[in-house]
Every structure is written in structure tokens, then in C-alpha cells.
Amino acid sequence: RSPHHTASGVALIGGGTLPKPGELSLAHKGVLFLDELPEFPRSILEYLRQPLEEGVITVSRAAGTWTFPAACMLIAAMNPCPCGFYLDEQKPCTCSPSAVLRYQQRLSGPLLDRIDLFCSVPRVSYETLTTRIKPESSSSIRSRVEAARIVQSRRFGAAKTNARMSATECKRYCGVDQATDELLQAAVDSLQLSARSYYRVLRLARTIADLEESEKIQHEHVAESLQYRSQQ
Numbered sequence: 001r002s003p004h005h006t007a008s009g010v011a012l013i014g015g016g017t018l019p020k021p022g023e024l025s026l027a028h029k030g031v032l033f034l035d036e037l038p039e040f041p042r043s044i045l046e047y048l049r050q051p052l053e054e055g056v057i058t059v060s061r062a063a064g065t066w067t068f069p070a071a072c073m074l075i076a077a078m079n080p081c082p083c084g085f086y087l088d089e090q091k092p093c094t095c096s097p098s099a100v101l102r103y104q105q106r107l108s109g110p111l112l113d114r115i116d117l118f119c120s121v122p123r124v125s126y127e128t129l130t131t132r133i134k135p136e137s138s139s140s141i142r143s144r145v146e147a148a149r150i151v152q153s154r155r156f157g158a159a160k161t162n163a164r165m166s167a168t169e170c171k172r173y174c175g176v177d178q179a180t181d182e183l184l185q186a187a188v189d190s191l192q193l194s195a196r197s198y199y200r201v202l203r204l205a206r207t208i209a210d211l212e213e214s215e216k217i218q219h220e221h222v223a224e225s226l227q228y229r230s231q232q
Contacts, residue, residue, distance in 0.1 A: 001027040001072075005039035012040075013047045019059040019066040024051055027072035037076040038106040045111055048074070052114045055164075071164075074115070080104075088123060113196050116163065116204055117228040148210040162207045167199055174202040180219045187226050201225045 003012055003023045014022035024032060034040065051057040055071035080086035081100045086093045093100070152161050155173060165173065176184065188198055202217075205225040209217045 001030070002033040002035065005034075005036050007040075007044075009041075009044045009047055012044055013051075013057055013059075014066075014068050015059050015061075017061075019061060019068075021068045022057075024048070024057055024070045024072065025068040028069040030072055032072045032074050034074070034076040037078040038103055042106050042108065045106075046108065049110055049114060076115075078107075090123060113194055116200050118230060119228065120230075144211055147213070148207065151210045151213075162203045162210070165199075165203055165206075170199050170202050170206075174206050174217055176205075176217050176222060177219070180217070180222050183219065183222055183226075187229075191226075191229060193229065197229060201229065204228060 001023045007023065010016055010022060012022050012024060014020060014025055037045070051070040052074060055069070057068050057070040059066045059068070081093055081095045082103050083094045085091045086095065086100055095103075149161070153159065156169075162173075184198070184201070187193065187201070191197075193201070201222065202225075205217050205221045208221045208224055209215075212221070214221070
């Protein structure tokens with residue numbers, strides 16, 4: 001599902017006089033893609049916090065309470081600033097520092113805290129656009145993902161993924177050695193990670209290890225996971 005940024009809160013979350021599911025529930029077990037994320041009203045984006053955490057959305061009305069499923073994968077895209085060239089190596093940004101800050105502050109910390117990976121996409125060079133080198137095929141990537149999903153289904157004994165691990169399950173399945181634990185401690189202190197972000201780092205590291213068919217989480221898996229917490 002890919003709603004436009006002008007969609008109302010009811011359209012995105014669900015509701016109405018006789019509540020009906022919104023885009024969040026229609027994307028259940030699928031993907032909800034929000035393009036131009038900061039262009040959505042902040043009040044509407046804040047509605048996403050509880051469903052992203054719990055996988056359900058509850059709508060209360062005088063006539064009763066309705067609960068809709070909302071366990072979707074959220075993928076969002078945004079420009080780094082209003083003009084789109086903040087930190088670009090070739091074209092200078094025309095925005096003032098205050099304008100960049102206001103634009104980025106449209107997304108609250110608690111909402112960003114609920115996102116697993118942040119990935120910057122730099123300008124694509126002409127050489128990359130015209131290269132004849134074939135990238136890894138989708139079918140090859142799919143096979144690796146399916147293999148990792150099989151590992152996870154065996155681990156949990158149900159249709160559950162690492163992303164849905166509880167804190168207790170993280171402690172059970174995401175053990176690390178002393179050197180890696182020291183890396184995590186330094187990262188929590190330097191990046192000022194919240195408890196929620198800490199467990200997201202561990203869940204992602206567990207997934208990276210599964211993709212590499214590694215029984216244990218290695219130092220490099222945690223290091224790679226930590227790189228995805230950067231929002232620059």
C-alpha cells in the first residue's frame with residue numbers, strides 16, 4: 001500500500017463513524033510505503049507509533065472498540081532537506097540551517113526509534129547508470145532471504161521473524177562474546193541509544209547472522225547493525 005501524503009488520519013489508520021480499517025491494516029503482512037515522509041502531517045505520523053510496536057491498531061468510539069491487524073513492514077523515503085541537496089557532494093544545498101532543522105524535526109524521536117534501518121542513498125553517477133556489470137539477481141537474493149526465514153521458523157517454531165522477538169527472546173537468541181558486548185556498550189553510550197534501539201540493533205544483528213548462515217552473532221554482525229542506526 002502506498003498512500004499519498006495528503007491522506008487523512010482516518011484513511012491511514014482507520015476509523016470513521018462505523019470504523020473501517022485504514023491503509024495500515026490493509027498492508028497487514030505486507031508493505032506500507034510512505035513516500036515523502038516529512039510531508040505527512042506530524043500528528044498523523046504519531047498515530048503509527050503504537051501499531052508499529054504492537055502490530056495492531058485499536059479504534060475507540062462511543063459505540064464500542066474495534067481492533068484491526070497492523071503488522072506490516074513500514075518503508076519510508078524522504079529528502080534530506082526541502083531542496084533535496086543537503087550534504088550532496090556536487091550540488092550545494094540552498095536551504096538555511098534552520099530550514100533543514102525544521103524539516104527534519106517533522107519526524108519525532110519516538111517514531112524514528114521504531115524504525116530498524118536507516119539507509120542514505122547518494123547521487124548515482126553516470127558510470128553506475130550506464131554500467132554493463134549485472135548486479136546480484138533478485139532470485140539470488142530471494143533464495144538467501146528464504147533460507148534465513150526457514151532458520152527463524154525453526155528457531156521460534158511458528159510463523160515469526162526476528163523483528164518480533166521480545167526482550168526475553170533477545171537475551172536468549174542474541175548472545176554475544178565479551179568483545180562484541182563492549183562494542184555494544186560503547187555504542188549505547190556514544191550514540192545515546194534507547195532501550196528500544198538497543199534491542200533493534202540486536203534483532204538486526206541476529207538477522208544479518210542468519211543471512212550469513214552463522215549460528216552465533218559475530219562482532220562484524222553487530223558492527224554492521226550499528227551502522228544502520230545512523231540517520232545521516
